[in-house]
Amino acid sequence: xxxxxxxxxxxxxxxxxxxxxxxxxxxxxxxxxxxxxxxxxxxxxxxxxxxxxxxxxxxxxxxxxxxxxxxxxxxxxxxxxxxxxxxxxxxxxxxxxxxxxxxxxxxxxxxxxxxxxxxxxxxxxxxxxxxxxx
Amino acid sequence: xxxxxxxxxxxxxxxxxxxxxxxxxxxxxxxxxxxxxxxxxxxxxxxxxxxxxxxxxxxxxxxxxxxxxxxxxxxxxxxxxxxxxxxxxxxxxxxxxxxxxxxxxxxxxxxxxxxxxxxxxxxxxxxxxxxxxxxxxxxxxxxxxxxxxxxxxxxxxxxxxxxxxxxxxxxxxxxxxxxxxxxxxxxxxxxxxxxxxxxxxxxxxxxxxxxxxxxxxxxxxxxxxxxxxxxxxxxxxxxxxxxxxxxxxxxxxxxxxxxxxxxxxxxxxxxxxxxxxxxxxxxxxxxxxxxxxxxxxxxxxxxxxxxxxxxxxxxxxxxxxxxxxxxxxxxxxxxxxxxxxxxxxxxxxxxxxxxxxxxxxxxxxxxxxxxxxxxxxxxxxxxxxxxxxxxxxxxxxxxxxxxxxxxxxxxxxxxxxxxxxxxxxxxxxxxxxxxxxxxxxxxxxxxxxxxxxxxxxxxxxxxxxxxxxxxxxxxxxxxxxxxxxxxxxxxxxxxxxxxxxxxxxxxxxxxxxxxxxxxxxxxxxxxxxxxxxxxxxxxxxxxxxxxxxxxxxxxxxxxxxxxxxxxxxxxxxxxxxxxxxxxxxxxxxxxxxxxxxxxxxxxxxxxxxxxxxxxxxxxxxxxxxxxxxxxxxxxxxxxxxxxxxxxxxxxxxxxxxxxxxxxxxxxxxxxxxxxxxxxxxxxxxxxxxxxxxxxxxxxxxxxxxxxxxxxxxxxxxxxxxxxxxxxxxxxxxxxxxxxxxxxxxxxxxxxxxxxxxxxxxxxxxxxxxxxxxxxxxxxxxxxxxxxxxxxxxxxxxxxxxxxxxxxxxxxxx
Numbered sequence: 001x002x003x004x005x006x007x008x009x010x011x012x013x014x015x016x017x018x019x020x021x022x023x024x025x026x027x028x029x030x031x032x033x034x035x036x037x038x039x040x041x042x043x044x045x046x047x048x049x050x051x052x053x054x055x056x057x058x059x060x061x062x063x064x065x066x067x068x069x070x071x072x073x074x075x076x077x078x079x080x081x082x083x084x085x086x087x088x089x090x091x092x093x094x095x096x097x098x099x100x101x102x103x104x105x106x107x108x109x110x111x112x113x114x115x116x117x118x119x120x121x122x123x124x125x126x127x128x129x130x131x132x133x134x
Numbered sequence: 135x136x137x138x139x140x141x142x143x144x145x146x147x148x149x150x151x152x153x154x155x156x157x158x159x160x161x162x163x164x165x166x167x168x169x170x171x172x173x174x175x176x177x178x179x180x181x182x183x184x185x186x187x188x189x190x191x192x193x194x195x196x197x198x199x200x201x202x203x204x205x206x207x208x209x210x211x212x213x214x215x216x217x218x219x220x221x222x223x224x225x226x227x228x229x230x231x232x233x234x235x236x237x238x239x240x241x242x243x244x245x246x247x248x249x250x251x252x253x254x255x256x257x258x259x260x261x262x263x264x265x266x267x268x269x270x271x272x273x274x275x276x277x278x279x280x281x282x283x284x285x286x287x288x289x290x291x292x293x294x295x296x297x298x299x300x301x302x303x304x305x306x307x308x309x310x311x312x313x314x315x316x317x318x319x320x321x322x323x324x325x326x327x328x329x330x331x332x333x334x335x336x337x338x339x340x341x342x343x344x345x346x347x348x349x350x351x352x353x354x355x356x357x358x359x360x361x362x363x364x365x366x367x368x369x370x371x372x373x374x375x376x377x378x379x380x381x382x383x384x385x386x387x388x389x390x391x392x393x394x395x396x397x398x399x400x401x402x403x404x405x406x407x408x409x410x411x412x413x414x415x416x417x418x419x420x421x422x423x424x425x426x427x428x429x430x431x432x433x434x435x436x437x438x439x440x441x442x443x444x445x446x447x448x449x450x451x452x453x454x455x456x457x458x459x460x461x462x463x464x465x466x467x468x469x470x471x472x473x474x475x476x477x478x479x480x481x482x483x484x485x486x487x488x489x490x491x492x493x494x495x496x497x498x499x500x501x502x503x504x505x506x507x508x509x510x511x512x513x514x515x516x517x518x519x520x521x522x523x524x525x526x527x528x529x530x531x532x533x534x535x536x537x538x539x540x541x542x543x544x545x546x547x548x549x550x551x552x553x554x555x556x557x558x559x560x561x562x563x564x565x566x567x568x569x570x571x572x573x574x575x576x577x578x579x580x581x582x583x584x585x586x587x588x589x590x591x592x593x594x595x596x597x598x599x600x601x602x603x604x605x606x607x608x609x610x611x612x613x614x615x616x617x618x619x620x621x622x623x624x625x626x627x628x629x630x631x632x633x634x635x636x637x638x639x640x641x642x643x644x645x646x647x648x649x650x651x652x653x654x655x656x657x658x659x660x661x662x663x664x665x666x667x668x669x670x671x672x673x674x675x676x677x678x679x680x681x682x683x684x685x686x687x688x689x690x691x692x693x694x695x696x697x698x699x700x701x702x703x704x705x706x707x708x709x710x711x712x713x714x715x716x717x718x719x720x721x722x723x724x725x726x727x728x729x730x731x732x733x734x735x736x737x738x739x740x741x742x743x744x745x746x747x748x749x750x751x752x753x754x755x756x757x758x759x760x761x762x763x764x765x766x767x768x769x770x771x772x773x774x775x776x777x778x779x780x781x782x783x784x785x786x787x788x789x790x791x792x793x794x795x796x797x798x799x800x801x802x803x804x805x806x807x808x809x810x811x812x813x814x815x816x817x818x819x820x821x822x823x824x825x826x827x828x829x830x831x832x833x834x835x836x837x838x839x840x841x842x843x844x845x846x847x848x849x850x851x852x853x854x855x856x857x858x859x860x861x862x863x864x865x866x867x868x869x870x871x872x873x874x875x876x877x878x879x880x881x882x883x884x885x886x887x888x889x890x891x892x893x894x895x896x897x898x899x900x901x902x903x904x905x906x907x908x909x910x911x912x913x914x915x916x917x918x919x920x921x922x923x924x925x926x927x928x929x930x931x932x933x934x935x936x937x938x939x940x941x942x943x944x945x946x947x
Contacts, residue, residue, distance in 0.1 A: 007943050013935035015647075015683025016690070018943045026942065033647060033658065033683070050699040050941065053687040057660035064687045064695050066202070 001088075006097040009037070017052040017061075022099055027087065028052040029097060030061065030072065038072040039089040039099050045082045137166045139236060140445070141227055143217050143388070144243030145171025147180055148418025148434045150199055152241055155442030157207055164446065168210040168235060170217050170227070173272060176200040181431055183276045184297070184464060187304030189890070193273060194847060220392035222414060239413045239445055242400060244385035246419040246429065247271060250378050251292075255354035266360030268377045270301050277849060282375055283308045284851055289375040290314075290363050292351055294321040296463060298379035302343050303465045305377070313344040313371060315351060315363065325461055325472040329489060330496045330510045337468045337494045337513065346371070382429055384420040399427040404453040406441040417441050424456050432562050433457035460522055462515075468494075469515045473525045474508035475500055483507065504530045519551065519601055523558050551608045560605060561598045566591035568605055575609040582606055583620070623669065623881060624662035626654040631669070631880065638673050645679035646670065664689070665881035668767060671803045672876055676922035682935050691939060692926040693750055694765035696743065699941065701750060703742040704764035705757050706800060709774040709792035709812075710738025716759065723756045737771035737809060739764070747941040751930035760925040761801065767882070769802040769872070770809050773821065777814035777831075786831025788814035791861045795868055801923055802872065802916075805879040805888075810868075823851050826885040827871060829864050832857070837864045841871055841897070842889030850886045853894035856902045870901050870909060873916035 006022045012031035019042050020029050026042040028051040040061065044051055049065030056062075060078075061070045069078040075086040088100040140156070142149045153167060161167075171177070178197045185191035204211045215229035220242075226234045248269030250256055258264050266286070268279050283289070283305060291302040294316030302312045314321075320331030321338070335345055350366040354376060362372040384399040395401040395409040399422030406421075408414040417437045419429055428434065436457050443452035460473035478485050478500055487498040495513035499506060499521070506524045511517065524531060556569030566589045579585045585606050586592055592599040623631040627649070634653070643649045646666045650658055663684035670678045688694050693701035707716070720740055724732050730744035739762055745753055754761075763770050774792030778784040792812040802808070811822035812829045822828030824845035829837040836857050843852030855871065858864050874897065879888045889897065899905040901912070929938070937943050 011936050011943050013682060013938075015681065016935065018937055019941060020943050047697065048699070053690075053695065053699070055660040055663060055686065056683070057658035057663060060660055062660050065697065 001100045001102055003098055003100045005092075006099045009035075009091050009095045009097055012037075012097075015056065017054060017056060019050060019052040020097075020099075023101060025101055027099060027101070028054075029089065029099070030056050032056065032072075035091070037089045037091055037097050039087040040070070040072065040075060041085040044068055045077075045084060046080075051084070138164060138238035140165035140167045140239045140241070141235060141237040142167065142169045142241040142243060143220075143227065144241075144245055144418070144420075145169045145173065145177050145211065145213065146243065146245045146418065147177060147198070147431065148245060148420075148438065149241065149243035150177040151435060152243060152417045152438040152441050153207075153209065154199075155438045156446055159442055159446040159448040161442070161446045162207055165239070166210075167208070168212060169204070170215075170229070171211060171213045172216055173213065173274070175213070175273075176203060178273060180271070181464075183270070183273065184300035184304050186273075186276050187270075187279065187301060188307040188466070189304075190307075190466070192848070192887075193276070217388060220388060220394075220414075222392055222394070222411065225413075237413075240415070241441065241445075242389055242394075242408070242414065242416040242420065243418045244388060244420045246382040246384045248378060249381045249383045251351065251380050253351050253354060255356070258358075264354055264356065264360055265358065266356070266375050267354060268375070270297060270377055270379055271382070279305075279375075279377065280308070281849070281851070283310055286310060286375040288313070288373040289377060290371055290373045291377045291379060292316075292363075293379035293381070294318070294345065294347070295324065295379065295381070296322065296461060298377075299338065299463060299465055299468075301377050301379050302338075303341065303467075305375075306341065306343055310375070311373075312342070313346060313373070314338070315346045315349045315365075315371070317348070317350055319348050321345065321347075322463075322470075322472075325476060326510060326512075327476055327498070329487075330498070330512050333489070333491050333494055333496045333512055334468065334470065336491070338465075340494075341465075341467050382419065384422070384427055386420060389416070389420070398422050404440075404455065405444050406437055406454055407444070415441050415445065423454065426456060428457060428459075430457075430459060430461060432460070435562060435565070458526060460525065462518075469511075469513060471511045471515045471518045471522075472509065473522060474506070476508060476510070501531065506531060519554055519558070519560070523554060551604055554605075560601055561589075561591040564590040566602075571602065571605045572609045575606055580610060581619075624654075624659065624665050626650065626657045626659040626662045629653070631878070634669065635673055635877070638670065644670065644674055644677065645681050646684035647681060648679075664767075668803055668805065668881065672919070675918050676924075680934075682938075688765035690935075691747060691750055692761055692765065692929065693745065698744075700744045700746055702764065703745050703750065703753055703757075704735065704739050704762040705759035706762040706796070707739045707759075708796040708800075709772050709789055711774075711789060711793060712740075719757055719759070723753055726756065727753055735764070735771075736773075737764075738773050739771060747939050750939050751933070754927040754930040761927045763801045766801070766803075767806055768804050768808070769796075769799045770807050772796040772810040772812060773825070774812045775814050775819040777812075781814060783817060784814035784831070785833060786814050786829075786835065786837060787861070788812040788820065788829070788831060791829060791837070791864060792820075794861065795865055798865060798920060799869065799872065799916075801926070802876075802919055804872065804876055806882050806884045808872065808885070821845060824849065825852065827868055828852055835859070837861070839864065839867055839871075842885045842894070844884065844886035848884075848886055853889055853897075855894065855898055866913065867901070869916040869920075870912045871897070873912040873919075874901050874908075877912075877915075 004023045006020050012018045014031055015033050017028050017030040020027050028040045028042050030038045040051055044063040046068045047065055049063040051063055053064045054061050059072050061072050070084050075083040077083045090098050092098050142153060176197050176199045182191055182196040186193045215231040217227050218230050219228040226236050228234050248271045269275055288311035289305050291298045291314045294314050298314055302314045306312045320328055321334050351363055352366045353364040355362040355364055360374055360376050362370055364370045386396045386400050389400045390396040400416045400420050401409045402416050402421050402423050403409055406415050406417055408416050418434050437454055440452045440454040443449035463470035482502050484501045489496045498510045500508035505528050509521050554568050558568045560566055560568055570589055574585050574588050579588055582603055592602040619625055621630050622628055623634050643652055646663050649666050664686050667684040682690055693703055695701055724742055727749050729742045733741040735741050772792040772795050774789045777788035779789055808826045810827045811820040811825040813820045813822040814831050816830055822830050823840050824843040828840040828843055832838055836859055838857050839855045840852030841855045844850045858867055900908055
């Protein structure tokens, strides 16, 4: 794991998420009400929804496509075996978001058994995201 | 090892249950599963169709497995092309489109279809059922019956068995005059003895259903549509709808043509394998096993278990030995359960009978050598759990057993719940036992809804709901909580919509975060945020403190998110009337941003699909047209026909009225989307009768106003709210109705559900007749919302939040 300097906290509106490019990886980062940040893999394991566009609150994240719900801290899914990867995130004194990301690429592959099985489906085939993945 | 190909012909309850059982045993790793179905949707609970007919359940609630289930489990569902042949030597299945599908293991679950007696006049010249005549088997049948029932006064239900009684009761709920026509001398003659049938007859009559016994239907009257029935004794019955519930026949033709062993059904051995075949199995109502063909759901579950054990090898010795039959009648107002034999059949049989005809109560049990072999419980089914259990297991009843069956001054019903062993299955549809319910309550679930959510108990056919409730109450030891949450606007705040609106006004709460902090105990339920944002905009209009994180992504970027994370853009084309200049601009934009698809929508607009988030502001600027709101829970579009301008049939100027309505109410926040229509004559080309609000021009320059119509997942003809004389009046009534709906509907409650919940008479009393003196206030409130309108696409020029239209934010340098 390596800690990276990501975007500034001001780049993400309060209560929302944005997809950030960090060290060649794409990560969904959320600026929670209260000022803390959380980081997860960029795409939903179900059908590849952009998680950064989801609704957050009470420590959960709802995927914008089909409403899969995940715990922002553990990555566990409600009513499903397949969770998401989460990454340690904090805000530096100068307002920079600091993310700890694994060194291996590509990113969202984790040890989570479910992910590998759904990975082919999870990759959106069409632009814009396909072009931006690598 | 190569994966084997498992084909399942039939996507009904039996086919789907068999696949579920196979998946449960790890079959998903071993098989590539393909299912063939006639009905183009996920599989649903056929038993609950009678509830849908009665309106006590919505058709969406009865799906067992939605289409996502197939995808999630890697199952290919081929719903378009029916199977027309099986070649068991080549081990392939042929579909109507000429494709051949090879299999390693084949499961035939073709089910059954309704049987119609040979009656004259049943069909028209085209061979189809005469208009107004229905069988009752599928969701399509149910939808067709409901649609016809709208315009019908009276219905004859032919067949006085389980299905006929349930169908009759359902149509009574829909306001029809119902007469059940039965061949036999007693209702439910397969399940009831004469005395029980007599009492049932009386109970049904008290509900308002007429019953005609010993009636042999000879002819369906009417030329182009049903006008009545004629009977063999020469009598007639006038009616404008006929439903046949005269039994089912197994679908065996496919198997017979393939050379499989077929008698009344497809003949299966104890392994659920088709006789003399190694790799062809069968399950469900198409099966004949040990001479029996079943038409109930419980045997099908048992067969599916054995079949799955065999196919997956989970238990290579599993055997099905036939099912014991127990039925429950799902007719509200009549409690009836029956199991086993109806009359004594053996000299060893002892019958105990208890009758209280005035109360509609009749109970009888038949005991053979200490074991229960048959029972009828009518009017009082408090002991049904205990009896079903004793019957299923063949347990020897205690010496004083017979008296125990009848609660005669004995202990109350809870004891029978307590007597049930933990592994007694309570919900047959979802396989939930008493022990499952008990341990669910032990984990802290304290409302029926929570327990049902966790276990799915009672969410199948629903016939066990009362029993589930009893067990949950018993397990909770009186700590069961009623579920007031059902009426709350959002789960986080214990208030109805009205109460919440009042509290918000009183405390001056202008933002979602303020509402959640003050009234929601500091929680921040993400599900609740969009609902609260909608409510605040309703209460405060322009003065609402717009926190963007409370909005769904569509409302943050004013476009509809697509499956690949791109968006669709629909500019407003009011009333579907556009110009060459607009079309040219749309074409230029599509070229400039290489829009992958341009689609004409059902609402008479043009949809640009596959636009990148980054491009949205540029696309809007170049279009130079306002948002069509094709993404929000809001007023969307008014579909119009060409009306008097060009149409030679037009009675009213529908185009002008539609454009005026859309211009006035564009983008109005609403509990769910609003799609409108205006038709220039009753030919209804713009489908105004199935819109949330629709106007249809009638003679004399007047407009009929329809509300609560739907033609999406749910199909419903709107209720006629009123007839107005002028276009101005039409616009005023539209605003008043929409405001009433905005203030009273639950979040995401479409008008078609809302109208069924509130009832058209009530809405008319408030909105049209002004019973409560509310009309002027409603008009003012909607005017305030109209005044607060601002085209959201203006945000192209000044984004509201940081990186509002960036799908990826680059790293800090």
